[in-house]
Amino acid sequence: MSEYVTLKAKDEDVKNIAILHLKAFSRDHFTSRFPIDLLEEYFACLIRLNEHCYVMYTLYRNKIQGYIVAGSYTGKAIDEFMRKNMLNVFFVLIKNPGFLIEKSADNLLVISLHELAKLV
Numbered sequence: 001m002s003e004y005v006t007l008k009a010k011d012e013d014v015k016n017i018a019i020l021h022l023k024a025f026s027r028d029h030f031t032s033r034f035p036i037d038l039l040e041e042y043f044a045c046l047i048r049l050n051e052h053c054y055v056m057y058t059l060y061r062n063k064i065q066g067y068i069v070a071g072s073y074t075g076k077a078i079d080e081f082m083r084k085n086m087l088n089v090f091f092v093l094i095k096n097p098g099f100l101i102e103k104s105a106d107n108l109l110v111i112s113l114h115e116l117a118k119l120v
Helices: 011-024 036-049 074-095 097-119
Strands: 004-008 052-058 064-070
Touching: 011 036, 011 052, 011 064, 036 064, 036 074, 074 097
Parallel strands: none
Antiparallel strands: 004 052, 052 064
8 A cells, every 4th residue: 555645736735835845946946935925826826727736645644745737838827927926026036136147157058058069
């Protein structure tokens, strides 16, 4: 018998998903810098619009072990989230200026390597 149970994600799972996300993802991932309430709203939007959203809990649902959020409307969900939360996301960027600088530098390096590869 399995020690885990996988269920379709529901509204009541959003808080647990957000908490796990903050624990599991490094600070390199932009959403790991969201305050918990903003992250909950982000996942609520993704789950509401996507058809493949699941959570894995220990058998008696006392501890979340993982989640999957996937589907055809992820872009639409993110667009909706951003329309409603543009100002909040902007404040997250302002509070984390190093993130923007770091990601810009990473993108410049990728572009440079891509251009270098064309020459070879």
